Amino acid sequence: MKVSELNLFGIPIYVGKIKLKQEEINYVINSEYERVHVDNGFRTKDNYLLNNKNLKNLKKEVQNELNNFVYNQLKIKNNFKFIMLNSWGMKHVKNDWAQPHYHSNSFISGVVYLKTNKDSGNFSFNKSSDWNNIFPNCLKLEHTEYTQQNSDVWNILPEEGNIIFFPSFLTHSVSKNKSDEERYCCSFNFYPNVVIKSKEFDNINLSVK
Numbered sequence: 001m002k003v004s005e006l007n008l009f010g011i012p013i014y015v016g017k018i019k020l021k022q023e024e025i026n027y028v029i030n031s032e033y034e035r036v037h038v039d040n041g042f043r044t045k046d047n048y049l050l051n052n053k054n055l056k057n058l059k060k061e062v063q064n065e066l067n068n069f070v071y072n073q074l075k076i077k078n079n080f081k082f083i084m085l086n087s088w089g090m091k092h093v094k095n096d097w098a099q100p101h102y103h104s105n106s107f108i109s110g111v112v113y114l115k116t117n118k119d120s121g122n123f124s125f126n127k128s129s130d131w132n133n134i135f136p137n138c139l140k141l142e143h144t145e146y147t148q149q150n151s152d153v154w155n156i157l158p159e160e161g162n163i164i165f166f167p168s169f170l171t172h173s174v175s176k177n178k179s180d181e182e183r184y185c186c187s188f189n190f191y192p193n194v195v196i197k198s199k200e201f202d203n204i205n206l207s208v209k
Contacts, residue, residue: 050087098174106168106189119179
């Protein structure tokens with residue numbers, strides 16, 4: 001009997017890599033930052049960072065990778081356009097980290113790493129307590145191997161140039177920066193610019209200007 005394995009109804013994640021320009025990295029590094037209210041990192045005061053003309057190429061690279069994710073991998077029709085809502089830089093010095101969180105009022109979120117090393121922390125996805133990919137949380141079984149199908153947390157050790165996209169509802173976090181060097185990344189949110197057609201109701205306009 002031939003055995004096949006299907007991984008149905010999983011949460012899609014995109015991990016790619018782009019070529020960075022040093023002048024763009026320098027621009028993000030030299031941007032004006034302020035300490036976040038939970039006191040575990042720094043965020044740029046500019047919440048639309050990638051709209052700056054000095055980061056025009058970086059924004060284009062991000063958009064190209066987003067298009068690859070939604071059109072080529074998720075197979076969404078290309079008449080639905082995904083608009084960048086906002087974008088900001090993050091800086092983590094030694095012992096900084098990011099608590100588990102998700103992004104509100106967004107559809108797809110992402111991050112591109114500009115300066116990092118093997119000791120500056122993992123980017124982690126955290127499975128929601130009400131998401132049962134196979135067994136409910138009240139049943140804890142031992143496994144012979146830690147896989148995407150049985151994990152509660154999945155870690156990615158990012159390299160410079162790595163870009164990650166994920167559904168905005170998905171909880172994620174960043175482990176502590178154990179390096180003496182500062183870690184820099186740029187985050188962003190996207191939303192589809194669409195009008196949903198319905199026979200039962202008037203068209204629902206979700207356009208983002």
